[in-house]
Amino acid sequence: QSALTQPASVSGSPGQSITISCTGTSSDVGGYKYVSWYQQHPGKAPKLMIYEVSNRPSGVSNRFSGSKSGNTASLTISGLQAEDEADYYCSSYTSSSTLYAFGTGTKVTVL
Amino acid sequence: QVQLQESGPGLVRPSETLSLTCTVSGGSISSYYWSWIRQPAGKGLEWIGRIYTSGITNYNPSLKSRVTMSVDTSKNQFSLKLRSVTAADTAVYYCARDSNPSKFDPWGQGTLVTVSS
Numbered sequence: 001q002s003a004l005t006q007p008a009s010v011s012g013s014p015g016q017s018i019t020i021s022c023t024g025t026s027s028d029v030g031g032y033k034y035v036s037w038y039q040q041h042p043g044k045a046p047k048l049m050i051y052e053v054s055n056r057p058s059g060v061s062n063r064f065s066g067s068k069s070g071n072t073a074s075l076t077i078s079g080l081q082a083e084d085e086a087d088y089y090c091s092s093y094t095s096s097s098t099l100y101a102f103g104t105g106t107k108v109t110v111l
Numbered sequence: 112q113v114q115l116q117e118s119g120p121g122l123v124r125p126s127e128t129l130s131l132t133c134t135v136s137g138g139s140i141s142s143y144y145w146s147w148i149r150q151p152a153g154k155g156l157e158w159i160g161r162i163y164t165s166g167i168t169n170y171n172p173s174l175k176s177r178v179t180m181s182v183d184t185s186k187n188q189f190s191l192k193l194r195s196v197t198a199a200d201t202a203v204y205y206c207a208r209d210s211n212p213s214k215f216d217p218w219g220q221g222t223l224v225t226v227s228s
Contacts, residue, residue, distance in 0.1 A: 051214035
């Protein structure tokens, strides 16, 4: 199973914007609009933040936004807040028999 | 709103079978896919497989030979069995609703399963 590639860590100061990338292939990220993003605080279950590349579930702050270009999807957090410090995972539907691939995960640190 | 809760033994002996159940409350289990996802300590997420309420299943090829999933709509529950476990199967196991194919939401709180003698 090939995981999607994310940077291990990204950091920023309060109020800044950061972007997390998620790189796959034309068989997953590049081939479908089914990219989602999850936030995970320590000891907690993942929480859906973005689905279908850029859609935000109700209740998720509009400081979170998603986009995609080619085989790379991105999650942008604007107006960074202390509560945004967490691990973030992307996921994509894939044409392989695995059906779903997750990213390697990115630790976001608020300086 | 829909809530999920995993249950099952927290300790399984090597070579035995891991069995977990996910109970869905606040809504019907019908007409959805339901997935199992696991996360070893300090590592990333791995999709194990999913089941539709009709009983149709899809499994991760890396685990397919050892996995069986089932559903009991009368109890609003679905289950996971993983056979011949080793220490590598030690992880937090999550159940989640799978809005095929776009998102996993909501998730259960997760349950830690340790494989050890």
